[in-house]
Amino acid sequence: MSDSALDKARKRTGKMTGAEAIIRSLEAEDVTICWGIPGGAILPLYDAFMRCDHSIQHVLVRHEQGAGHMAQGYARATGKVGVCIATSGPGATNLVTPIADAFLDSTPLVAITGQVPTHLIGTDAFQEADITGIVMPIVKHSFLVQRVEDIPRAIHEAFHIASTGRPGPVLVDIPKDLQQAEFEFAYPEQVELPGYSAEFPDVPASIAAAATLIAQSKRPIIYVGGGVINAEASEDLILFAETLQAPVTTTLLAKGAFPDSHPLSVQMPGMHGSKYANWAIHRSDLLITIGARFDDRVTGKLDAFAPGAKVIHFDIDPAEISKNRRADVTLLGDLKRTLPALREAVVETKNAERIANQRDWLTDVQDWRKENPFRYMKGEKLKPQYIVEQFDRALKGKDAIWVTGVGQHQMWAAQFLSIDGPRRWLTSGGLGTMGFGVPAAIGAQQGCPDAYVVNFDGDGCFQMTSQELATAICYDVPVIHAVMNNGWLGMVRQWQELFHDERFSETNLFGTIPDFVKLAEAYGCLGLRAETEAEVDAVIEQAIAERRPTVIDFRIDHDEKVYPMVPAGAASHEMIDQVWDNDWVEEGV
Amino acid sequence: MATPGHHTLSVLVENRPGVLSRVSGLFSRRGFNIESLAVGPTERADRSVITIRVDCTRHSVEQVVKQLDKLIDVIDVLEVAPDSAIERELLLIKVKADAEHRLEIMRMAEVFNARVVDAGATTLLLECVEHPDRLAALEELLSPYEIVEAVRTGRVAMTRASIANEAARPKLNILG
Numbered sequence A: 001m002s003d004s005a006l007d008k009a010r011k012r013t014g015k016m017t018g019a020e021a022i023i024r025s026l027e028a029e030d031v032t033i034c035w036g037i038p039g040g041a042i043l044p045l046y047d048a049f050m051r052c053d054h055s056i057q058h059v060l061v062r063h064e065q066g067a068g069h070m071a072q073g074y075a076r077a078t079g080k081v082g083v084c085i086a087t088s089g090p091g092a093t094n095l096v097t098p099i100a101d102a103f104l105d106s107t108p109l110v111a112i113t114g115q116v117p118t119h120l121i122g123t124d125a126f127q128e129a130d131i132t133g134i135v136m137p138i139v140k141h142s143f144l145v146q147r148v149e150d151i152p153r154a155i156h157e158a159f160h161i162a163s164t165g166r167p168g169p170v171l172v173d174i175p176k177d178l179q180q181a182e183f184e185f186a187y188p189e190q191v192e193l194p195g196y197s198a199e200f201p202d203v204p205a206s207i208a209a210a211a212t213l214i215a216q217s218k219r220p221i222i223y224v225g226g227g228v229i230n231a232e233a234s235e236d237l238i239l240f241a242e243t244l245q246a247p248v249t250t251t252l253l254a255k256g257a258f259p260d261s262h263p264l265s266v267q268m269p270g271m272h273g274s275k276y277a278n279w280a281i282h283r284s285d286l287l288i289t290i291g292a293r294f295d296d297r298v299t300g301k302l303d304a305f306a307p308g309a310k311v312i313h314f315d316i317d318p319a320e321i322s323k324n325r326r327a328d329v330t331l332l333g334d335l336k337r338t339l340p341a342l343r344e345a346v347v348e349t350k351n352a353e354r355i356a357n358q359r360d361w362l363t364d365v366q367d368w369r370k371e372n373p374f375r376y377m378k379g380e381k382l383k384p385q386y387i388v389e390q391f392d393r394a395l396k397g398k399d400a401i402w403v404t405g406v407g408q409h410q411m412w413a414a415q416f417l418s419i420d421g422p423r424r425w426l427t428s429g430g431l432g433t434m435g436f437g438v439p440a441a442i443g444a445q446q447g448c449p450d451a452y453v454v455n456f457d458g459d460g461c462f463q464m465t466s467q468e469l470a471t472a473i474c475y476d477v478p479v480i481h482a483v484m485n486n487g488w489l490g491m492v493r494q495w496q497e498l499f500h501d502e503r504f505s506e507t508n509l510f511g512t513i514p515d516f517v518k519l520a521e522a523y524g525c526l527g528l529r530a531e532t533e534a535e536v537d538a539v540i541e542q543a544i545a546e547r548r549p550t551v552i553d554f555r556i557d558h559d560e561k562v563y564p565m566v567p568a569g570a571a572s573h574e575m576i577d578q579v580w581d582n583d584w585v586e587e588g589v
Numbered sequence B: 001m002a003t004p005g006h007h008t009l010s011v012l013v014e015n016r017p018g019v020l021s022r023v024s025g026l027f028s029r030r031g032f033n034i035e036s037l038a039v040g041p042t043e044r045a046d047r048s049v050i051t052i053r054v055d056c057t058r059h060s061v062e063q064v065v066k067q068l069d070k071l072i073d074v075i076d077v078l079e080v081a082p083d084s085a086i087e088r089e090l091l092l093i094k095v096k097a098d099a100e101h102r103l104e105i106m107r108m109a110e111v112f113n114a115r116v117v118d119a120g121a122t123t124l125l126l127e128c129v130e131h132p133d134r135l136a137a138l139e140e141l142l143s144p145y146e147i148v149e150a151v152r153t154g155r156v157a158m159t160r161a162s163i164a165n166e167a168a169r170p171k172l173n174i175l176g
């Protein structure tokens, strides 16, 4: 919306129903698109969508989980708040998974749910579920609106809370009778939240202490999490890293926050991260942690993680400081302030001298990197890593957004894609939600219509949310869903093979998987298939050229595993790997 | 750091629906046990104080304080140090008191500043507002007479008036 239109929306007053007030409030928050499904308790809102003049596009999805993940994909690709809508009871409970996902991955999401009329609350009425109670541990905040006059304020505060500080999901539950009631609308100018602040005072002493730790460090490493993306601080990070000349490792959530192709990048740490990232962390004497939270998939055995390192921790959330790993110096607040502040302080120290002294460190890291790239063995069967590489090549230089499901395919994509900008890699990290890919990719594409959006999905994941292909067709959303079809719940199979004596309990999907090409066609999508390397480029090219909703069924080697790997509970530098012969392919980062 | 200990937290909250379950839910979700919890209004109608007693390590209590502080309805969280605060709790206790022991029990009550608030043919109902440790001592002394029923409110706490501090609730430094 233009600034003047937005200003007008915020100044609007007049008599209206609660339902219209929801729409006017969304307009005042500059919402242009939202996702949902109607039902009894939210009917007045849907009626108002049709009755009122407004500028919001409502996308009708096929399952509320899809609405939630689409809103998430949109939010993460654009940086704006994603909005999803559901009716009471089952509609609201279907949003639980995306809400939990948004909570763990700090995604700004506002969920609006209808609730049974106020006089029926607490009576086990038809489609009544205590949704604010259900989501309590997985939201940043929630509102159960009790008076129609409170609707604008609740929505205003919901957007404020969802989008500031550490972003997260906020649920606004609105009883049906309040949607129908009339009142005098006015949009609040300010929020009244005495218990909430996302502002932190500058602490010059901490900046000085951090600069001193850096000056004393011989083996620093910068450990970057998704916070950098939420703070829009990628440029500041690049300048900071270049000033320090320290290697940079980006977590699964942070992929793209620092360019994969940058000479200082050591890519992903953790369970399926690079050997050189994990080794560099292990040997480092200073861990400069920026918007990351020492997740167990990154640290492995916590006591053995970066055992010789002091820790500088930048974060916007005080509760992350010293939660899992004690911080020696804390820098709280907006990275756009703290990163440049520390950089300036570092420039004031004898930085050039320090860089000269740490030359061996950088050489060591570069050598590890050269000798231990992500790699895979060629064979007769189609290798998933090859498909990722070919997609990466095909879209080089174009604006591409990469989305994934959860499993082996997710890790192969994380390892073999080279992504150089923020908000171009969307994956479910904290919750690890199978089914995230299809809807998140659709939402991302709707937020970025000119980008090429590719969803690397698994055959298991794809079947969890493939109904949203119908949504893609209805709204003409040309995502390419590249299904890595290995006939297995592959990641679980990998654990069974390695740690459970090959007892493949309930992980074989083979023979029960529908024909994905026919499925695609049934929805009206383009359906393609590749079974050998030779066929890969042609299907990729065709999918990119046709630019319509597309599913590609890649029949990959079901025996392929994700390596290297830190077994659960092991120290992060103790990675297992397969035995290589000479027939491996080096990744060209 | 790893040794558990008792901590009293005074949590100032906005009087909004659900605030008590948000606060108590946070404890169970993060795996902390609440020993006692008392809620009540404050000098302002729109605010309440929840006083919570937990038994956990220093590191855990710091986590709890930070997580509580993240709740939107929580205005601030204070860890009340025993030596700089007054802590009180109310005990109601019903004891078997036959004619033979009645006077003895009443004298004991006096020592503890407890009052007899009701009397039956065979029992006495005492009320006592005291430091929780003193209440425990009183209960202990009364136990030989057979305690029919006892109930405590959970402790409330406030920093001492004699400690010079302009702010009613000195800010806890959770940033360092």
Ligand SMILES: Cc1ncc(C[n+]2csc(CCOP(=O)(O)OP(=O)(O)O)c2C)c(N)n1
Pocket (backbone or CB within 6 Å): A405, A406, A407, A408, A409, A410, A432, A433, A434, A435, A457, A458, A459, A460, A461, A462, A484, A486, A488, A489, A490, A491, A492
């Ligand atoms: C909703 C949900 N259920 C179960 C799991 C556990 N899980 C993690 S990966 C995985 C297998 C995924 O299979 P597929 O989509 O085929 O991907 P692959 O690993 O084969 O690439 C499962 C079941 C999960 N992460 N999410």
Ligand SMILES: [Mg+2]
Pocket (backbone or CB within 6 Å): A458, A459, A460, A484, A485, A486, A487, A488, A489, A490
């Ligand atoms: Mg699979």
